[in-house]
Amino acid sequence: MLDIRFIRENPELVKEGARKKRIPVDIDRLLEVDEKRRKLLQESENLKAEKNTASQEIARLRGEEKTAAIAEMKSVAERIKSIDSELESILIEYNALMLQVPNPPDEDVPEGEDDQDNVELRRVGELPKFDFEPRDHVELGELLDIIDIPRGVKLAGARSYILKNEGVLLEYGILMYALKKMVELGFTPMIVPHLVKDIAMIGTAYFPGGEEQAYTCERDNLHLIGTAEVPVTSYHYDEILDEKSLPRYYCGISSCYRREAGTYGKDTKGLYRIHQFQKVEQVIICKADEKISAEKHEFITRNSENLVKDIGVPYRVVLVCSGDLGQPQKRKYDIECWMPSRGSYGETHSSSKFFDFQARRLKLRYRDSGGNVTYCHTLNNTFIASPRILISILECNQQRDGSVVVPEILRSYLGGIEVIEPKK
């Protein structure tokens, strides 16, 4: 959410940002509604002021004077009621519009339609060369008996899978290694609720708009998280932090659940696009300082790059173009790891900078040394997401016989083995 004052003072800039992001929103209507809102609010508050002083007075009055004053206040109370109900309906529209207004992207974000227009910033690592016909991760998974997709589908439908044997150890190994690194980097690890209330979904800007992508438990009015970003960023919902305690480095580990509605026929093979996966997510809450935000954005991006380097798969970093940005982000980098079966880099990480966009929705503030209350800035980035990263690991490290060399850093989690061998 943006500051309404900012929108009022920079309507063209806000409209331009929405245009760049290809997000339709009626700013003129919003300004109109805002004006009505302020007018009604003022009327209402004036009458309430009148009511409050009169009420004090009434307590002191006696007899006829009292009766008269009460009668007069009765009509004031009715006017307040009618103005407030008008205000209420205006607020419904106002709030709905406010939640739609996108965060204008950074100046230097390239303009574009979709991920085709993302700009590559750097490539790291050498692509593997095979002197045999490489297998994809689905084949490898079967051969090694570490991935069972048919039975996952049998139990839970399309986009479901089962990890087995070294597949499980590999996934937990990566997650554990990632957690260990997070702690070393000063992040506070957190295990968070997977089911959250509306406020967390709205606060992190997944709602409104993303309802189709989330699993919802209607009976309990709770939603399964698509990422630990949601509960971790919402951790300090409606709190005022001490400036001295910033920045806060948090990392959440959780399963992630996504309906993947509207993606039928896309990435149907294998573990690339699935309903449930696990992730370690970095979240930073910092002061409202654009420079600090930018630094932290580079920081969390670099952290993930270093982890990918440790794992040893080639990757590239792209600057996401305006049309591929979501509503809340100022700027986003995707890290994409090499996936031989796709013949391309596939997105494994998403590093986002929001400024105070989420913080406003979450009422996440801090008090500075002068006593001023200000909305924080938030950022987040995937640290590692599995099993998607397994696609790269398995496919890049495969050998002629279908065996897969385990990245060195993960071997201790697999009982020290160096190679996962075909089972039969």
Place this chain on the structure above:
RNA sequence: GGAGGGCUAGUCUAAUUGGUAAGGCAGCGGACUUGAAAUCCGCCGCGGUUAAACGCUUCGGGGUUCGAGUCCCCGGCCCUCCGCCA
């Protein structure tokens, strides 16, 4: 699921049986001091304003009333006990 108790600002704790949230502690700023402690003064829920004014705030939402922390209804959460349970 059943029974009972509770929820007031960071925290603790009050509020004429309906009259518009009083205080203590912690914290922040200042004075005094060589420094600190003690003491004294100010600030110390949110919004709003250049600053005021003013509005809002007693778990949330309704209602009664000129006026609700207080009375009524619906819901939430916490604690204790019982039952069930990994």
